Amino acid sequence: xxxxxxxxxxxxxxxxxxxxxxxxxxxxxxxxxxxxxxxxxxxxxxxxxxxxxxxxxxxxxxxxxxxxxxxxxxxxxxxxxxxxxxxxxxxxxxxxxxxxxxxxxxxxxxxxxxxxxxxxxxxxxxxxxxxxxxxxxxxxxxxxxxxxxxxxxxxxxxxxxxxxxxxxxxxxxxxxxxxxxxxxxxxxxxxxxxxxxxxxxxxxxxxxxxxxxxxxxxxxxxxxxxxxxxxxxxxxxxxxxxxxxxxxxxxxxxxxxxxxxxxxxxxxxxxxxxxxxxxxxxxxxxxxxxxxxxxxxxxxxxxxxxxxxxxxxxxxxxxxxxxxxxxx
Amino acid sequence: xxxxxxxxxxxxxxxxxxxxxxxxxxxxxxxxxxxxxxxxxxxxxxxxxxxxxxxxxxxxxxxxxxxxxxxxxxxxxxxxxxxxxxxxxxxxxxxxxxxxxxxxxxxxxxxxxxxxxxxxxxxxxxxxxxxxxxxxxxxxxxxxxxxxxxxxxxxxxxxxxxxxxxxxxxxxxxxxxxxxxxxxxxxxxxxxxxxxxxxxxxxxxxxxxxxxxxxxxxxxxxxxxxxxxxxxxxxxxxxxxxxxxxxxxxxxxxxxxxxxxxxxxxxxxxxxxxxxxxxxxxxxxxxxxxxxxxxxxxxxxxxxxxxxxxxxxxxxxxxxxxx
Numbered sequence: 157x158x159x160x161x162x163x164x165x166x167x168x169x170x171x172x173x174x175x176x177x178x179x180x181x182x183x184x185x186x187x188x189x190x191x192x193x194x195x196x197x198x199x200x201x202x203x204x205x206x207x208x209x210x211x212x213x214x215x216x217x218x219x220x221x222x223x224x225x226x227x228x229x230x231x232x233x234x235x236x237x238x239x240x241x242x243x244x245x246x247x248x249x250x251x252x253x254x255x256x257x258x259x260x261x262x263x264x265x266x267x268x269x270x271x272x273x274x275x276x277x278x279x280x281x282x283x284x285x286x287x288x289x290x291x292x293x294x295x296x297x298x299x300x301x302x303x304x305x306x307x308x309x310x311x312x313x314x315x316x317x318x319x320x321x322x323x324x325x326x327x328x329x330x331x332x333x334x335x336x337x338x339x340x341x342x343x344x345x346x347x348x349x350x351x352x353x354x355x356x357x358x359x360x361x362x363x364x365x366x367x368x369x370x371x372x373x374x375x376x377x378x379x380x381x382x383x384x385x386x387x388x389x390x391x392x393x394x395x396x397x398x399x400x401x402x403x404x405x406x407x408x409x410x411x412x413x414x415x416x417x418x419x420x421x422x423x424x425x426x427x428x429x430x431x432x433x434x435x436x437x438x439x440x441x442x443x444x445x446x447x448x449x450x451x452x453x454x455x456x457x458x459x460x461x462x463x464x465x466x467x468x469x470x471x472x473x474x475x476x477x478x479x480x481x482x483x484x
Numbered sequence: 485x486x487x488x489x490x491x492x493x494x495x496x497x498x499x500x501x502x503x504x505x506x507x508x509x510x511x512x513x514x515x516x517x518x519x520x521x522x523x524x525x526x527x528x529x530x531x532x533x534x535x536x537x538x539x540x541x542x543x544x545x546x547x548x549x550x551x552x553x554x555x556x557x558x559x560x561x562x563x564x565x566x567x568x569x570x571x572x573x574x575x576x577x578x579x580x581x582x583x584x585x586x587x588x589x590x591x592x593x594x595x596x597x598x599x600x601x602x603x604x605x606x607x608x609x610x611x612x613x614x615x616x617x618x619x620x621x622x623x624x625x626x627x628x629x630x631x632x633x634x635x636x637x638x639x640x641x642x643x644x645x646x647x648x649x650x651x652x653x654x655x656x657x658x659x660x661x662x663x664x665x666x667x668x669x670x671x672x673x674x675x676x677x678x679x680x681x682x683x684x685x686x687x688x689x690x691x692x693x694x695x696x697x698x699x700x701x702x703x704x705x706x707x708x709x710x711x712x713x714x715x716x717x718x719x720x721x722x723x724x725x726x727x728x729x730x731x732x733x734x735x736x737x738x739x740x741x742x743x744x745x746x747x748x749x750x751x752x753x754x755x756x757x758x759x760x761x762x763x764x765x766x767x768x769x770x771x772x773x774x775x776x777x778x779x780x781x782x783x784x785x786x787x788x789x790x791x792x793x794x795x796x797x798x799x800x801x802x803x804x805x806x807x
Contacts (some may be wrong), residue, residue, distance in 0.1 A: 356753040379670065407744065408745065423697070423699035
């Protein structure tokens with residue numbers, strides 16, 4: 157694992173629960189929401205890592221931690237052996253150039269009062285990539301062309317509301333790419349978009365990242381799409397990674413009962429491919445005090461006594477496949 | 485099999501001072517007892533408008549609804565309000581995408597369910613209402629405990645499931661779900677769809693499910709209708725339409741969906757944009773984006789061609805093939 161270009165090490169984010177604890181401080185009794193709880197995963201340069209899980213499992217918090225929109229409670233991320241925490245302290249600009257994010261909603265990602273040219277050239281100016289206006293203009297036009305947004309000159313003059321969601325999302329990706337980052341975190345980048353334009357966005361993201369050897373963290377609840385995009389997939393449940401492995405392995409031979417249930421319930425467009433969904437009862441428990449045992453134990457169809465007692469160790473399987481389950 | 489719903493030439497036009505938007509034009513389809521039809525289309529394709537028109541929920545002053553919708557021997561679009569009230573909930577019920585927001589925050593869930601039950605069963609005892617509600621809550625995988633809770637004590641997904649349970653209270657002949665499971669988690673959605681399928685075979689209800697996700701249709705419906713910019717382009721049995729799509733738009737949509745298993749394929753988009761719905765279109769509505777468009781497609785609207793076995797498609801290419 158140490159040979160990885162990007163190394164997420166035991167990263168955690170706990171939020172205090174409002175109203176818990178006593179009136180006079182009493183810090184010890186304060187309850188915590190463990191949104192992300194000791195996540196470790198490595199990525200090679202140019203790899204696409206898919207993160208899947210239900211809503212509330214901490215996928216988006218993980219995205220915000222990677223980009224340092226949230227400060228982790230514990231743990232750190234290393235890029236090429238350098239701690240991002242240190243990088244941020246020493247040279248914040250350098251960090252923001254290294255890690256970029258693409259958000260879910262392209263309509264909210266741009267200032268409505270700026271033209272596309274202003275929006276695209278601001279990062280180039282701030283990071284000193286293109287010092288003068290003429291070169292910035294040229295670079296912006298090039299960027300749009302490379303993302304198949306034509307005619308570039310015309311689009312540069314427009315405002316965000318004059319473009320479609322698909323076009324805006326492509327611009328969001330191009331803007332993130334324009335700084336030549338090492339990592340791009342894409343948090344549900346196509347879930348707001350129509351099916352017929354999704355493919356273009358996905359293909360563009362993959363092309364751009366492949367040509368520049370950018371590592372992508374692709375966060376989505378769409379399992380079929382994640383399998384299509386990702387090299388490796390991490391399955392999250394209540395702030396922890398319960399299973400990790402090559403995309404094909406995770407989809408076709410999942411080991412963790414949660415992954416099995418998740419995938420069996422995932423509808424496929426192939427009518428010949430009918431799997432009887434595995435039923436899991438109950439609601440996901442809250443991430444406040446999820447208990448000493450495996451977090452999934454209450455809902456797990458194969459849980460035994462030990463599952464309620466201790467949280468399972470993460471065990472390595474064939475290849476890079478890892479699973480945290482007593483029974484797998 | 486008995487016909488439950490027979491929609492013929494349904495058109496919906498939104499009107500305001502200076503323009504008309506042709507949201508649905510000439511849609512025809514039918515649903516038999518026990519059928520489950522998925523209506524798929526992108527945003528702006530008019531699928532929700534169509535459902536709202538069938539339920540007569542569109543503002544009367546601003547919309548013009550034309551056509552017929554035969555439902556259990558009555559025409560939904562032309563019966564009086566009183567007659568319609570008798571059908572609502574009882575024979576025809578609907579769940580919307582954000583249905584969870586329609587609960588009253590100051591009444592217990594159980595009281596609200598009982599109120600709805602009493603509309604059609606005014607003499608029902610508390611016990612009867614409770615029994616029926618408990619049965620339906622179990623169907624959507626909810627604990628009976630929610631009966632005594634207030635809406636704010638449940639998560640959005642749970643409220644949505646309560647709403648689905650409420651819509652089933654009177655075991656309606658037709659249930660319309662407008663993106664009702666879209667906001668739910670994969671696991672919950674899969675379970676609810678499974679339960680609905682089981683229930684349909686027992687109670688002989690029919691269902692229309694409106695969604696943008698073809699995989700939901702393929703796993704839970706037996707019929708599919710594909711809408712684009714207000715027109716119904718193709719309809720038929722799921723097994724046939726998905727295996728042998730006839731319309732270029734259906735083919736395009738399927739190519740844009742990644743399969744869950746098997747070989748990874750290259751995803752393809754459909755280039756171009758939705759046409760301006762405020763203008764009348766002479767030719768085929770999809771012609772501007774169609775990769776196989778001919779001269780004819782731009783000038784004349786294609787007729788609805790019957791390919792047999794309830795498979796209908798509106799495309800000139802098919803007409804040519806048939807001749």
